[in-house]
Amino acid sequence: MTNDLLIDLFRQMYRIRAVEEAIAQHYPEGKMRCPVHLSIGQESIPAVFAQLIGSADFAVSTHRGHAHYLAKGGNLNAMIAEIYGKSTGCARGKGGSMHLIDLSVNFMGTSAIVGNSIPIGVGLALSAQLKRTNQISCVFLGDGATEEGVFYESVNFAAVRKLPVLFICENNLYSVYSPLSVRQPKGRSIANMVEAMGLEIAVGYGHDIVSSHEIMKNAIDRVRSTGAPFFLEFTTYRWREHCGHGFDNDIGYRTQEEFLEWQTKDPLNNLDQQLRESSSHMKNSLDKIKSEIELEVEQAFEFAESSPFPPQSEAYDGVYA
Ligand SMILES: Cc1ncc(C[n+]2csc(CCOP(=O)(O)OP(=O)(O)O)c2C)c(N)n1
């Protein structure tokens, strides 16, 4: 991978992390009145996705969807304003963190209901097939979502109708406080199960950005050339509590040792170090990228804070339409 590509990956990862760190920092002020599910620690796959997908293709995501929205090119100001419940938000302040959408880049939505966006993503692929648009539909999901019935219905439908869907499962080993070991039989592979349903699959270690890039690029090419669905499973790890701005390693469902071990595998930190060691000029370039991003993030929070709340007269707009 060239240095330019690596620097771009660094930029993508740093931007996503800076946004979510700022959300975590401001959250205790009590102005964001919706739950937030942060994906700090999981930035590598969204960053790789950002490099490989443009705005023409569709994407949908989950309750933990900030990174996917940003990776697809979703408007940052509109996302932060949405989390602040402001009328300038991407869902006009009515949806909050779990209802992100930016139609201008075909980011078609996220949902608070686990598994809910999967059939929507498959339906978008059906629309692309019927209209012969050559778009593909990318469906982000967690390991927990593969335990929902609708996941199997959707995968089956995508296989039978040969739809251009790229499923991207970010397996962060947990569903809320339940590890995979108490939810699925020992030794079962999610990807192998999906392969048995008729899909091509690939599995990767999400924090290896170079191999993840290659795996995802190959999968996107396959979906585009065959028009058929493909399932990707990447291992990753969330640092913060399941829902909220804090940490929850003390409540007993995972150990501090496990958490610290995953921190050493942080793709952002590791890439930062690798790039700095690669040339003496790199430090300045990376510092410049960081300060530009920090300014952009600060301005997004100012935009959100200074935006108006939706008027009461709009309270039921779109609800019973
Ligand atoms: C249908 C449904 N069941 C349960 C929940 C509660 N819930 C919210 S997030 C979550 C965990 C989902 O785990 P996973 O898909 O692995 O995503 P992660 O949170 O790890 O990113 C659960 C069970 C929900 N929101 N919707």
Ligand SMILES: [Mg+2]
């Ligand atoms: Mg999970």
